[in-house]
Amino acid sequence: MHRGARGGRQGGAGPKASETGDLSQFWSFRAEPKDMDGTTLIKSIDDVIDARAVTTVFQPIVRLDSWRRHRPEVVGYEALTRGPAGTPWEAPLELFGAAGRAGRLAELDWVCRAAAYRAAIDAGLPLGLTLFVNAEPAALGVPCPPDLAPAILDAQLRLRVVVEMTERAIADDPAALLTAAEACRGSGWGVALDDVGAEPASLAVMPFVHPDVVKVDRHLTQQPEGAYAARVVNAIVAYAERTGAAILAEGVETREHVAAALGMGATLGQGWLFGRPGPLPEDVAERSATLPVPFVAPPAGTGTRTPYEIVAGRRPTAEATKRMLMPLSRYLEEKALDAAEPPILLGCFQEARFLTPPTARRYATVARTAALVCALGTEIPSAPVPGVRGAAIAGDDPLRGEWNVVVVGPHFAGALVARDLADDGPDDDRRFTYALTYDRDLVLEAARALLHWIVPT
The missing domain is CATH 3.20.20.450 (EAL domain)
Structure with missing residues (x-):
C-alpha cells in the first residue's frame, strides 16, 4: 500500500x-x-x-x-x-x-x-x-x-x-x-x-x-x-x-x-x-470464513535480563582480553554493512568514552543503510553519531558492566556478549568473560532485551 x-x-x-x-x-x-x-x-x-x-x-x-x-x-x-x-x-x-x-x-x-x-x-x-x-x-x-x-x-x-x-x-x-x-x-x-x-x-x-x-x-x-x-x-x-x-x-x-x-x-x-x-x-x-492462520505465539519475555545473562545462560563462556575480542566485534559490525539486506545493529559500550572516533565512524557508515543502529552506554547522548540512536544508562545499570554487539538481518544473526572482569591497567588488556553465538533465536532474544533499554525520544 x-x-x-x-x-x-x-x-x-x-x-x-x-x-x-x-x-x-x-x-x-x-x-x-x-x-x-x-x-x-x-x-x-x-x-x-x-x-x-x-x-x-x-x-x-x-x-x-x-x-x-x-x-x-x-x-x-x-x-x-x-x-x-x-x-x-x-x-x-x-x-x-x-x-x-x-x-x-x-x-x-x-x-x-x-x-x-x-x-x-x-x-x-x-x-x-x-x-x-x-x-x-x-x-x-x-x-x-x-x-x-x-x-x-x-x-x-x-x-x-x-x-x-x-x-x-x-x-x-x-x-x-x-x-x-x-x-x-x-x-x-x-x-x-x-x-x-x-x-x-x-x-x-x-x-x-x-x-x-x-x-x-x-x-x-x-x-x-x-x-x-x-x-x-x-x-x-x-x-x-x-x-x-x-x-x-x-x-x-x-x-x-x-x-x-x-x-x-x-x-x-x-x-x-x-x-x-x-x-x-x-x-x-x-458471513463466516476464519483467517486461515492461528495467531503466532509471541517470544517469551526477557524480563530485566541483559544480553550477557541471556546468552551465557545457554552457551559456554570463555575469557579473553579486549585486544582479543576487538576482531570479533569488528567482524559483526562489518556484517552490518550489507546494503542489500540491511540489518539492525545494537552496541552496548559500557561508557561513552569507549565509543571511540574510529568506532563512531564505522557506526555512522552502517547507519546509512541499516534498518536501525543503536549505541548504549553511560553519558551517551540521544544522537551520538549521525543516524545512530543513542541511549544513556545509569552508572549502576547492569548493562554498565557489559560489552555487547548484536546484529540481526533477514538471514544473518550474530552476537558477541561480554562481561567486564574489572581489571586495572591498560584498556586493551582488560579481561572479559564472553560468549559468541549465531543461534538466530538466541540472538533475537538478546536484541529484544537491548531494545527495551532504548528510551523513546
Whole structure:
C-alpha cells in the first residue's frame, strides 16, 4: 500500500468519493459551533478531531486459492480512514499530516480506530471475519480519550482484530513498537507488519514485530521480477516457515498479480480485483470464513535480563582480553554493512568514552543503510553519531558492566556478549568473560532485551 498513507489508511491508490458512493451518512459530527441547519462546521484539523469527523471504509481480504470462484472467499476486511469530504483533510495524507503538525496525531489515531470498530460492530461484523486496523505504536502508549473508550472495549469483546504496524516505527521508537505488539497480543489480537518490501529495512524488522500476517507491498505484487524482489520473497518465506505466519499480497488488481502473489507464497490477497474500499456489505453478519492462520505465539519475555545473562545462560563462556575480542566485534559490525539486506545493529559500550572516533565512524557508515543502529552506554547522548540512536544508562545499570554487539538481518544473526572482569591497567588488556553465538533465536532474544533499554525520544 501507499507508504505515504500512514500504513495503508489510504488503501493504495484509494477511490474517489464517486467510486464508493456518498459516504457522508457514515460521519458522526459532534462538535460546536454549527451552522443554521445544524451541520457541524469544519474549518480546521482541530475541528475534524474534536468532532470525530472521520469515516471508515472497508476493503475485503480474500483467500487466494478461492479467487477463481464466482465469489472469492472473504476472510476479513481492512478498515481505511477518510476525512470529511470536500475539505482539505479528506485524503489520509493531508489528514494525518495536519494532525501531526498540530500535535494531535495520537488522538487522531485513537479516533480512527474507534470509528473503525464502531462501524464494524454496527454493521454486525461476525467473529468469523477478521478486522485489520492500522495503528501507530506510539499512540497505543497514550491514554484513550474517555469518549472513545466504549468503542475500544466493545471491540475487545466482539471483534477479531489484527493490528497493522509499519517497519518505520522501530526506528522512530523501538521500545514503543515492542510494547504495542505485546499489548495487542495481551488483548487477544493479532499483529500484521504492513508494506513489507517497500524498504529493505522492513525485512530486518519482521522478527522483532513477530507478525501473524506479513503484508507484501503492492509494488512487489505488481513488479515481482528482479534481484530485489527475490531477496524480499526469500526473507518473507523464511520467516513464515519459521513462525507459521500468513503472507498477504497487497495491490492485487489483475490475474497476473494473483499469479505473482501465489508464486511468492501468499495465501491471502487484497486489492481492486477483489473489491474497492466502501461500506461493509449488507449481508456481512451472515458471513463466516476464519483467517486461515492461528495467531503466532509471541517470544517469551526477557524480563530485566541483559544480553550477557541471556546468552551465557545457554552457551559456554570463555575469557579473553579486549585486544582479543576487538576482531570479533569488528567482524559483526562489518556484517552490518550489507546494503542489500540491511540489518539492525545494537552496541552496548559500557561508557561513552569507549565509543571511540574510529568506532563512531564505522557506526555512522552502517547507519546509512541499516534498518536501525543503536549505541548504549553511560553519558551517551540521544544522537551520538549521525543516524545512530543513542541511549544513556545509569552508572549502576547492569548493562554498565557489559560489552555487547548484536546484529540481526533477514538471514544473518550474530552476537558477541561480554562481561567486564574489572581489571586495572591498560584498556586493551582488560579481561572479559564472553560468549559468541549465531543461534538466530538466541540472538533475537538478546536484541529484544537491548531494545527495551532504548528510551523513546
